[in-house]
Amino acid sequence: DIVMTQSPATLSVSPGERVTLSCRASQSISSDVAWYQQKPGQAPRLLFYDASTRATGIPARFSGSGSGTYFTLTISSLQSEDFAVYYCQQYNNWPPYTFGQGTELEIK
Amino acid sequence: QVQLVESGGGVVQPGRSLRLSCVASGFIFRNYGMHWVRQAPGKGLEWLAVVSNDGSNKNYEDSVKGRFTISRDNSKNTLYLQMNSLRAEDTAVYYCAKEFYLKALDYWGQGTLVTVSS
Numbered sequence: 001d002i003v004m005t006q007s008p009a010t011l012s013v014s015p016g017e018r019v020t021l022s023c024r025a026s027q028s029i030s031s032d033v034a035w036y037q038q039k040p041g042q043a044p045r046l047l048f049y050d051a052s053t054r055a056t057g058i059p060a061r062f063s064g065s066g067s068g069t070y071f072t073l074t075i076s077s078l079q080s081e082d083f084a085v086y087y088c089q090q091y092n093n094w095p096p097y098t099f100g101q102g103t104e105l106e107i108k
Numbered sequence: 109q110v111q112l113v114e115s116g117g118g119v120v121q122p123g124r125s126l127r128l129s130c131v132a133s134g135f136i137f138r139n140y141g142m143h144w145v146r147q148a149p150g151k152g153l154e155w156l157a158v159v160s161n162d163g164s165n166k167n168y169e170d171s172v173k174g175r176f177t178i179s180r181d182n183s184k185n186t187l188y189l190q191m192n193s194l195r196a197e198d199t200a201v202y203y204c205a206k207e208f209y210l211k212a213l214d215y216w217g218q219g220t221l222v223t224v225s226s
Contacts, residue, residue, distance in 0.1 A: 098155065
C-alpha cells in the first residue's frame with residue numbers, strides 16, 4: 001500500500017501569513033493527489049485534484065503543486081476561515097485510496 | 109445541487125450488524141463511483157470501500173474486507189454499507205462520498221455516527 005505522510009502534524013500561524021503544507025508518498029504516484037479541508041464537525045471538502053487543479057469554488061489564495069512523491073498545498077494569505085485540518089489523498093494505486101494523517105492549522 | 113444524506117448509524121453491540129444508507133440527489137447517480145470513508149473520534153480519515161457506477165466492481169480496505177459489503181441501488185439513488193461482526197474499533201463517523209471520474213471525492217455526506225459498545 002502507498003503511505004502518505006503529511007508534515008507537520010500541527011502548524012501555528014497568524015492570519016495573513018503564507019503557509020505551505022507538505023505531503024510525501026512512499027512511492028511515485030504521478031500527480032494523482034487530492035487535498036481536502038475539514039473543519040470541526042463538518043465533512044471534508046475537496047480543494048484540489050490532480051495535485052494542482054482547484055476544485056469548484058476554491059479561492060485563488062489556495063494553490064497545489066507537486067508530482068512523483070512530493071506535494072504541497074500553499075495558502076498565500078491565511079484567512080480566519082482557513083484554520084482547519086488538511087488531508088492529502090492518493091488515487092494512483094488502489095485499493096486502498098490512502099489518506100495522509102492530516103495537518104492542523106491553528107491560530108498563533 | 110448535489111446532496112448525499114447518510115442514515116442508519118447508532119449504538120450497536122460488538123459482534124452485531126448494521127446497515128448504513130446514503131441517498132443521493134442533484135446528479136446522475138448511476139454515472140459515478142461511490143465510496144465510504146470513516147473517521148474515528150479525534151482521528152484522521154480512513155478510506156473503506158468503493159463501488160463502480162454500475163455496481164459490478166467493488167474494492168475494500170483490508171481491515172473491513174470480509175466483514176463489510178458495499179452495494180448500491182441505482183433505481184433508488186442509494187448507496188449502502190452492510191457492516192457485520194462489528195468491533196469497538198469500528199466506532200467512527202461514516203461518510204459516503206461521490207467519486208470524481210476515478211480521481212478525488214468531490215462531494216461528501218454529513219456523516220452518520222456508529223458506536224460499537226456493549
